[in-house]
Amino acid sequence: MPLLVMKFGGTSVATLDRIRRAAKRVGREVANGYDVIVIVSAMAGKTNELVGWVEETSKFFDAREYDAVVSSGENVTAGLMALTLQEMDVAARSWQGWQVPLRTTSAHSAARIVEIPTDNISGRFADGMQVAVVAGFQGVSPEGRITTLGRGGSDTTAVAFAAAFGAERCDIYTDVDGVYTTDPRISSKARKLDRIAFEEMLELASLGAKVLQTRSVELAMRYGVRVRVLSSFEDNDENAGTIVCAEEDIVESRPVSGVAYSRDEAKMTLMSVADRPGIAAAIFGPLADAGVNVDMIVQNISEEGRTDMTFSCPVGDVARAERAMNEAKERGEINFSGLVADTDVCKVSVVGIGMRSQSGVAAQMFRALRDEGINIKVITTSEIKISVLIDRKYMELAVQALHDTFGLDRAA
CATH class of the missing domain: 3.30.2130.10 (VC0802-like)
Structure with a gap:
């Protein structure tokens, strides 16, 4: 079956109701004939809470234990998403980073992805699993310790999985309905872009735009992963959101895009x-x-x-x-x-x-x-x-x- 990666950010899974709403979107893609890998962030505010607990407990904390604590937020969301899908009669299970395994460097709290073997998840798809719900932001070091990829790392996780599995597309669900020409909070004339080139998105992300994490755009550009940014709070059709793609997929480029x-x-x-x-x-x-x-x-x-x-x-x-x-x-x-x-x-x-x-x-x-x-x-x-x-x-x-x-x- 064709494969789709769907990533849901913290605001998209902030409550059980929002998790159910996200699960319904996943269910629709399964009904459309896709195997789906879902990447989830921690529920909104949870990572900040966990970081606060670590800092309150230990002023000079062990970075390995820091990662063990702050990665737990994604584990909770992954389990809840899998349970919700199962209640919908969708064959789903949750995966933590070490179970995939998503192999990273040993740079705790700022690890880089080294490899994502596909055998485990692909084998489960072959056995009838329809959805793999993967905890974003985390992996496992060569020493066997849990690592995290840095803030916004779930975006990077999603794009990396799309590249490793040859996904048809990577959909990033967030609290905005796409990439805009500028921040709509500053200019009421800001317009949503239908398409934007990888290089433009990379520059905008590095210059302050908060829609996508810079590392995720770098990965998408390197491996040619087609990324779609869209809202988890609106009913979306196949033309919704903004497609981040190669420059040659954009018919005509104006001098300034954003x-x-x-x-x-x-x-x-x-x-x-x-x-x-x-x-x-x-x-x-x-x-x-x-x-x-x-x-x-x-x-x-x-x-x-x-x-x-x-x-x-x-x-x-x-x-x-x-x-x-x-x-x-x-x-x-x-x-x-x-x-x-x-x-x-x-x-x-x-x-x-x-x-x-x-x-x-x-x-x-x-x-x-x-x-x-x-x-x-x-x-x-x-x-x-x-x-x-x-x-x-x-x-x-x-x-x-x-x-x-x-x-x-x-x-x-």
């Missing part, structure tokens, strides 16, 4: 560092060692052998960045006159595969921001993305202005 934003950004500037070979390595090496996620980087013009180095990072990384730079200065690896942190900025980006073949997008973007009196602090570009750092108070105005400028409220 506007993304990241609110919690900081701009940090090292004042008057030596402009010499290796200075960038001396700065960004310690930052990497400290786990600081650096994004934009700008080096000013050198004067008398000194220059300023500016970079952006998440607000939550500022203290670690300051400590890493001061320690590097104390070790004599770098020398600077001051370190200035601006924590009142945000990042706004436009994304579109059409930028490859159409010029003028940057000029159009910068004019739109100028017309609104918005000053740009830092600019970075890629083949399909332009990002700017601006004052946070202008974030919503910038998103709305760019959405209007590129006509994203209208279909291509």
Whole structure:
């Protein structure tokens, strides 16, 4: 039989009533002739509760036991989903990560998937099982310990199963009905996209869009997994939601497909560092060692052998960045006159595969921001993305202005 992967997020399985609603969707696909692998998250709020219990119990906790605790939320949902399907006379059973087994690295709380053998589940399908309900977000290390894949890991689990089993499609059920041109909470003109290319979705996910986890999009792009994002709270037909697919499956690409934003950004500037070979390595090496996620980087013009180095990072990384730079200065690896942190900025980006073949997008973007009196602090570009750092108070105005400028409220 053809195989379908269906993933239900935390809000989609937050209560027993919602689990029943999700189970009915699964039952319809079984009736349509599919074998189904269902990937479930923990019920909404449960993972945060479990994390809180761990942190309250042990300040310096063992990461292996942390994974054992926080993965239990998905186990509960998987069992409840399997029971609900059985009550509907659907042949279903639950699977924990170690039972598949979903093999991962040993990096507890941030494990990477190594392999998903298909023999166990495929054998059960051959014996008459119709639905395998798999606990998302978890796997098993080479040492035989439970591991977790990091927040949002159930999306990654779903796409990985779709790739391993050659699924016809991977449906991601969530609390939104698809991927929008921007956040509908900011712009009432935001429009749902019928299709979006893997690369565009990857950029939007990494730039702040919360619809799909970045790693799941990377996997989908690598293995050509067709992903559909749709709402678990609406009645969906075969054309519902947004298809995330290869670029060649999109008939015509407009220059910009979406506007993304990241609110919690900081701009940090090292004042008057030596402009010499290796200075960038001396700065960004310690930052990497400290786990600081650096994004934009700008080096000013050198004067008398000194220059300023500016970079952006998440607000939550500022203290670690300051400590890493001061320690590097104390070790004599770098020398600077001051370190200035601006924590009142945000990042706004436009994304579109059409930028490859159409010029003028940057000029159009910068004019739109100028017309609104918005000053740009830092600019970075890629083949399909332009990002700017601006004052946070202008974030919503910038998103709305760019959405209007590129006509994203209208279909291509």
